[in-house]
Amino acid sequence: MSLVLPAPDISRALTRISHEILERNAGSSAITLLGIPTRGAHLAKRIAEIISKIENVPVQFGTLDITLHRDDLRMRPPRALMPTTIPSLGVEDRNVILVDDVLFSGRTIRAALDALGEIGRPKSVQLAILVDRGHRELPIRADYVGKNIPTSVSQSVIVHLTELDGADEVLIEGGGE
Amino acid sequence: MKHLLSINDLSKVEAISILDTAQELARVSDGPMKKLPTLRGRTIVNLFAEDSTRTRISFEAAAKRLSADVINFSAKGSSISKGESLKDTAQTLQAMGADAVIIRHGASGAAHRLADSNWMSGSVINAGDGTHEHPSQALLDAFTIRKHLSKSGNDLAGLRVAIVGDVLHSRVARSNVLLLSKLGAQVILVAPPTLLPVGVESWPCEISYDLDAVISSVDAVMMLRIQVERMTELFFPNAREYSRYFGLNNDRIKALKPDAIVMHPGPMNRGLEITADAADGARSVIVEQVANGVSIRMAILYLLLAGSQEIGATI
Numbered sequence: 469m470s471l472v473l474p475a476p477d478i479s480r481a482l483t484r485i486s487h488e489i490l491e492r493n494a495g496s497s498a499i500t501l502l503g504i505p506t507r508g509a510h511l512a513k514r515i516a517e518i519i520s521k522i523e524n525v526p527v528q529f530g531t532l533d534i535t536l537h538r539d540d541l542r543m544r545p546p547r548a549l550m551p552t553t554i555p556s557l558g559v560e561d562r563n564v565i566l567v568d569d570v571l572f573s574g575r576t577i578r579a580a581l582d583a584l585g586e587i588g589r590p591k592s593v594q595l596a597i598l599v600d601r602g603h604r605e606l607p608i609r610a611d612y613v614g615k616n617i618p619t620s621v622s623q624s625v626i627v628h629l630t631e632l633d634g635a636d637e638v639l640i641e642g643g644g645e
Numbered sequence: 646m647k648h649l650l651s652i653n654d655l656s657k658v659e660a661i662s663i664l665d666t667a668q669e670l671a672r673v674s675d676g677p678m679k680k681l682p683t684l685r686g687r688t689i690v691n692l693f694a695e696d697s698t699r700t701r702i703s704f705e706a707a708a709k710r711l712s713a714d715v716i717n718f719s720a721k722g723s724s725i726s727k728g729e730s731l732k733d734t735a736q737t738l739q740a741m742g743a744d745a746v747i748i749r750h751g752a753s754g755a756a757h758r759l760a761d762s763n764w765m766s767g768s769v770i771n772a773g774d775g776t777h778e779h780p781s782q783a784l785l786d787a788f789t790i791r792k793h794l795s796k797s798g799n800d801l802a803g804l805r806v807a808i809v810g811d812v813l814h815s816r817v818a819r820s821n822v823l824l825l826s827k828l829g830a831q832v833i834l835v836a837p838p839t840l841l842p843v844g845v846e847s848w849p850c851e852i853s854y855d856l857d858a859v860i861s862s863v864d865a866v867m868m869l870r871i872q873v874e875r876m877t878e879l880f881f882p883n884a885r886e887y888s889r890y891f892g893l894n895n896d897r898i899k900a901l902k903p904d905a906i907v908m909h910p911g912p913m914n915r916g917l918e919i920t921a922d923a924a925d926g927a928r929s930v931i932v933e934q935v936a937n938g939v940s941i942r943m944a945i946l947y948l949l950l951a952g953s954q955e956i957g958a959t960i
Contacts, residue, residue: 533669536683536947546952548662549669586678 469626472617473638478598481614482511485596486518488612493563496520498591500562501529504580505550508568510631511598515567528555532566532587537579554587564590565612569627571597574608599638601625619643648760648769649945651778652823660827661799664788666944667937673710674939683951684713690743692734693772694720694750699911699935700772700781704747707942713950716743731755732764739765745950746770753777753816768949776814776842776875782910783820785941786867787828789934793906794864802829807859808850809835810869810891810918813842814876817910818869822850835859837891839880856891860900867908868893868919884917893923906930 473481493499496519503512509531516529533550541547566580577595584593596612601619615638619625623643630636646659655663673681689708693701701717708715718738720726725734731750738746745768748756753775760769773779787801796803806825812818812834825832832850834841845852853859860866871887881887888894893907901907907919907928915921924931 536673536681536951541683541951542953544952546948549666549947551669552672582682586673586681587676 469639469641471637472640473599473615475636478614478636478638481598482514483518485612485614486515486522489515489565489594489596490519490522492594492611496523496525496527498561498563499527500555500557500559500564500590501527501567501596502532502554502559502564502580502584503529503567504576505531505533506632507627507629508566509550510629511569511596512565512567515596528557528562530555532580532583534576534579534583537582539575539579552583558588559584559590560588561591563592563594565594565596567596569598569629570625571595571600571608571610571613572603572625574604574606577608578606598627599625646949648756648771649780649949650756650760650769650771652780652783652820652827655780655824655827657800657827660784660787660824663784663941663944663948664791666948667784667788667940668792670943670947671937671940673943674936679710680712681710682712683947684708684711687713687744687950688742689713689715689745689747689946689950690738690741691715691717691719691772692738692746692748692750693718694725694748694755695773697749697772699938700749700779703935703938704770704772704781704942704946706939707946710939711943711946711951713744713946716741731759732762735759735762735764739767743767745946747772749773751775770945770949773816775816776819777816778820779816779910780820780824781938781942781945782817783824784945785934785938786817786821786908786910787824788941789908789930789937790825790830790865790906791828792937793930794904800828801825804830804865805833805863806830806865806867807833807835807856807863808867808869809856809893811840811871811880812836812845812869813840813880814872815869819848821867822848826850833859833863835891837881837887856897857900860897861902863905864902865906865908866893866901867910868913870910870912871914871917873914888917892917893919895920895922898923898926898928901928908934911935 501512503509516527530553533552594611597610598614626639747770749772756771826849
């Protein structure tokens with residue numbers, strides 16, 4: 469198991485992503501951050517906190533569970549559903565930024581787009597990701613990337629966050645390096 | 646979990662996971678798009694050999710919100726009324742590719758028979774078998790009580806629930822006693838001795854013959870329907886006397902705790918076990934029970950059918 473992103477790097481990456489989001493959307497008034505549970509939800513909250521500190525205004529953020537839209541439901545035992553919380557202004561006509569920890573095949577994000585379509589019609593949808601590990605199986609890319617980490621398919625990328633795991637770190641496991 | 650036949654088959658953790666799943670799915674029913682793609686391509690058969698409004702429509706709505714195909718099948722108007730056996734009916738459904746059968750039947754144990762036989766390979770969901778069990782009703786009742794009254798937001802610890810009336814003929818009562826006590830509630834059955842089944846002393850609940858003695862101490866009161874169609878002998882002298890001793894009326898509503906709720910699984914005999922005032926009053930959550938029923942049944946269908954069963958799935 470090797471450490472590829474220590475805590476200070478994660479913090480710097482989230483700060484940079486926050487600035488990029490503000491720059492691209494010309495401020496925070498029209499943005500809504502939606503994190504994909506479980507770790508994406510915590511990352512969305514952190515980015516919302518950083519942005520509201522920079523701009524001195526509250527930022528709309530929530531969570532979006534995608535379980536019911538997954539395309540691999542039939543291949544695994546039933547999964548527990550996670551909470552979906554949509555902030556007060558909804559998603560209609562907002563610039564929604566989906567937040568997740570790792571971008572891999574892109575299937576989670578496809579499911580998230582479907583789940584989002586059920587709630588409303590955002591003005592635009594953007595994607596922020598902590599780690600892009602490659603191996604896309606769908607035509608999906610991230611707008612904001614914490615770090616590109618080339619991996620082999622047999623490796624796993626493990627993201628630990630203080631809220632859940634007691635420390636911030638990204639590790640790579642296996643694959644016979 | 647492949648089938649849902651009895652509350653006894655559920656652990657406390659499994660029961661709570663069904664309630665939690667229903668809570669998330671309720672959001673779909675409240676949203677603008679009441680449809681999810683989750684069970685697309687699955688076929689669900691509603692096999693109702695006994696009459697039903699709520700349960701059948703509720704399962705149908707739940708299945709359709711999850712995009713499953715639903716085939717409705719009732720005894721009237723099918724070959725069951727020509728005397729076709731359950732076995733032949735089941736094999737027909739299997740041949741048509743049913744992934745799940747929701748069965749209501751007048752014979753206690755019908756759902757078990759269907760699940761334990763090799764007549765069909767799909768999931769079996771018990772939607773009421775004779776006077777035995779009605780697990781999805783108990784789950785929706787627990788869900789409703791939890792939503793209004795739970796102290797932990799998780800189980801029903803510390804709550805007292807009275808189940809009043811025709812316990813003898815009620816599968817709802819049996820399933821509720823098992824489930825509510827499993828979730829930590831104290832259950833009290835209130836009925837005339839003639840309407841309590843043999844062996845009720847061994848159920849995990851208290852028993853009382855006096856509604857007025859119990860009413861002020863409970864957090865929820867669940868009225869049961871007097872099941873005239875199952876009554877083959879005289880169980881109480883007359884309807885007026887039953888109403889006076891065991892009916893829920895305005896005086897008894899006033900004796901309830903301030904935040905107590907009034908429940909009824911439906912269909913109601915207004916004026917017999919419950920007055921119209923009590924059924925339509927501010928304490929009544931009877932209509933909400935129906936809405937919650939759809940969420941609970943979506944959760945059951947999701948947990949039984951969405952994942953693969955082949956690799957030892959559990960919930």
